[in-house]
C-alpha cells in the first residue's frame with residue numbers, strides 16, 4: 001500500500017457523503033463561492049469552490065439597470081446563476097442561495113430563466129466590498145420587466161452571497 005492509496009482511503013472514510021469534484025481547477029485566490037449539489041446525479045452530494053478568477057473565467061453576463069438599493073443606473077457583470085448550474089449539471093431541484101450573514105432564500109431551479117439572476121462580481125466595473133453588498137450580489141435586470149420589480153424577486157436578490165446549494169425537490 002503506497003502513501004497515495006492510504007490518503008485516498010482516509011479521505012473516503014472521512015467524507016463518505018461529499019465528493020469534491022476532481023476536475024475542478026486549482027484556485028489561485030480565496031474561495032468566495034461554494035456550490036453544493038449532486039453534479040453527476042449519482043445520489044452523492046458534490047461541492048466546488050470558486051475564487052474570483054474562476055468565476056471570471058466562465059461565460060460573463062452583464063446588464064444595466066436601476067435597483068431599489070442604489071441611486072441611478074448601475075452596470076453589473078458576473079456569471080448568470082444558470083451558467084453555473086448548467087456547468088455543474090444541476091438541472092432540477094430546489095436552489096438555496098445563502099449569504100455571509102446566513103440569510104437564505106430558496107427557489108425552484110425550474111423557475112430560473114436564462115439571462116435573469118446574475119451573480120454579479122462587479123458593479124460599475126469595480127469589485128464590491130462586503131460593506132458594498134459584495135463580493136457577490138445576485139441582481140436581476142429589474143428595469144427590463146415589471147415582473148422583476150416584485151417582492152419575490154427582491155427577496156431573491158441576495159447580497160454577500162457565499163453559497164449555492166441545490167437539493168432534490170420535496
Ligand SMILES: Nc1nc2c(c(=O)[nH]1)N[C@H]1C(S)=C(S)[C@@H](COP(=O)(O)O)O[C@H]1N2
Pocket residue numbers: 069099100101103151154155156157158159160161
Ligand atoms: N444578504 C442578504 N440579502 C438579502 C436580504 C438579507 O437579509 N440579507 N433580504 C432580502 C429580502 S427579503 C428583500 S425584500 C430584500 C430587502 O431589501 P431591503 O432590506 O433593502 O428592503 O433584500 C433581500 N436580500
Ligand SMILES: [Mo]
Pocket residue numbers: 151154155
Ligand atoms: Mo423581503
